[in-house]
Amino acid sequence: VFCITEMIERRAALTNACEPSVAFNRFVSESILVLDVCETAAPLLPGSAYVDPSLPLIEGAAAARQIVMEHLTPDNGRIALLLSDIDLTRARQVHEWLSSAGLCSEVLLVERHHFAQRYPFLMGASAACIPSYPNQVDDNLFLGPMSSVNRTSLHDLAITHVLSVVDHDVQLSVSPAPVHKLSRIRDECSADITAVIRIALPFISSALAGGGRVLVHCDRGASRSASVVAAHLMQVHGLNLCSALETIMAHRPCVRPNEGFMRQLNERRWQEVQ
Numbered sequence: 001v002f003c004i005t006e007m008i009e010r011r012a013a014l015t016n017a018c019e020p021s022v023a024f025n026r027f028v029s030e031s032i033l034v035l036d037v038c039e040t041a042a043p044l045l046p047g048s049a050y051v052d053p054s055l056p057l058i059e060g061a062a063a064a065r066q067i068v069m070e071h072l073t074p075d076n077g078r079i080a081l082l083l084s085d086i087d088l089t090r091a092r093q094v095h096e097w098l099s100s101a102g103l104c105s106e107v108l109l110v111e112r113h114h115f116a117q118r119y120p121f122l123m124g125a126s127a128a129c130i131p132s133y134p135n136q137v138d139d140n141l142f143l144g145p146m147s148s149v150n151r152t153s154l155h156d157l158a159i160t161h162v163l164s165v166v167d168h169d170v171q172l173s174v175s176p177a178p179v180h181k182l183s184r185i186r187d188e189c190s191a192d193i194t195a196v197i198r199i200a201l202p203f204i205s206s207a208l209a210g211g212g213r214v215l216v217h218c219d220r221g222a223s224r225s226a227s228v229v230a231a232h233l234m235q236v237h238g239l240n241l242c243s244a245l246e247t248i249m250a251h252r253p254c255v256r257p258n259e260g261f262m263r264q265l266n267e268r269r270w271q272e273v274q
Helices: 002-014 020-029 057-072 089-100 112-118 151-156 193-209 224-237 241-251 259-267
Strands: 032-036 048-050 076-084 106-111 135-138 141-144 161-164 179-182 214-217
Touching: 020 032, 020 076, 020 106, 020 112, 020 135, 020 241, 032 057, 048 057, 057 089, 076 089, 076 112, 089 106, 106 112, 135 241, 141 224, 161 193, 179 193, 193 214, 193 224, 193 259, 214 224, 224 241, 224 259, 241 259
Parallel strands: 032 048, 032 076, 076 106, 141 214, 161 179, 161 214
Antiparallel strands: 135 141
8 A cells, every 4th residue: 555655646747737847947958859739739849839728638748749859840749747737636647648659758747837937938938039048056156167157147147146167268258247256277187176265155145145146167167166065065064965856956967076176076175265
């Protein structure tokens, strides 16, 4: 009985709506299968299709999926994002169909109303005009590559502060320009990330305390900037390194600090009083 109950609870948890930020991170990381299963039409996410409510649900979902797969050609059609009404009944049935038919290995549900409130700039946008966006690690903290430092993403996400953890100059081509700090460092195991973290953490904390929204980036958004964000989570939330990286990778799976940075993060010398 316990095993059956546990399986039912686990299955229900998997078909609950995720946070809008989780859906956003998945959507901007790669093109996936996106279906709008709401009963009323609204502006669509780029690359998505609407499940016609006049058709039987699974028939409509199959038709919408065919449109996406054949004409919009997502990079990873094995992952699906379903935009749902507050009542998740239709979305859960489509989730069950996609999973049981072996069409998708991962299906996320998100309430369309809440997602559109948080990310209105995505609804109805052209797929050809979607820029590179950073991933949202926390309510007001973003992590991304150099390409995410663009006029559109900075404006859309209302970024007020940018921390560049790179070994070259960075120009912010947006007006008004966010507060910008450049911390020069190479992505090498011998590089001193501890010194960068000591400067970066007060910058991030001050910005967040003042109600700002911070983008931390390096070239790929995988090693240098991820190390800084990990240190921030370790300091603010009392996490160990493993937990901090797990938290970040849940939002940005490509995160991979180099071995030297990992060692320095574990040593926590950046927390010592200078």
